[in-house]
Amino acid sequence: MATTTRTAPLAQLGVLLAGRGAVASARVRDTLAAQGLTMRCVYTLTHLADGPVNQQALIDLLGVDPSALVAVLNELESLGMASRQRDAADRRRHIVTITPRGTAALQSVESALDGADDDLFAALSSDERDQLERLLTKVADAGSCGDKY
Template sequence: MRVEDVESPRAMDRLGLLLARHGGITNERIRHALGVTGLTPRHAVTLMHLAESGPMGQQVLIEALGVDPSVLVSILNDLERDGLAERRRDPADRRRHIVEMTTAGARTLTRVEQALEAVERELFADLDDDEIAQLHRLLSRIKTAPDDPGCTED
């Protein structure tokens, strides 16, 4: 068999490569849009989770975000430095830290949401509401880790 006889799919016919390409472009656009806030996507996701769930234990936040503890410590150090979140000892268990978004964090989150909405409007301009909902459902089902039944964020 000769190399010329082997039929190979075009690179963008490979769904994984197509998804990686669009993911890279989307990531770059989001990073650029978040530049007005000085946050990275990980900072933004952390604030969004705190806004949705309210104050929570640091270990619970690690599990919810699916990040390594050292990564979350770095994220929280940045957010605390900028006055966007705070950690305090749990009065019921002094070994635990409770993480909470500050008022400044909530104001910044409003700017984050606006930046993300602008990127998403541009990215999905050619899709109708039903197609966007379908895309969301499909992407939520993609298995991204060996023990993960699907990805819901990050």
């Protein structure tokens, strides 16, 4: 019987990332839940932090289905973190704006996520963390990771 040499599954990059990703994902979800938000809310608030955006442009920026964005905007509005108003130039469109409460929540989330990162990546030096960020961004930019929303 012939023996096959196999790479140990835990040495494969995809498996390593999936395992660590599950841990990181749970940590991030818990951190956001403590702030009363979801990742979708944070992505949306992050885009709104740059200034008012019409709803269709926000859909395009986030690369999401319109109904998914409407659900998130409804949630953010109910929390007082975003507002939608009719565009005076085109009454069919809505302009979405982050509120001061949304800005404060986003700053709080960013601080909490920095703490979660410090815990998750404590074994890495600052240079190694920067390198990991660059590499993961490169992989994400190549489009092999799917939608973030």
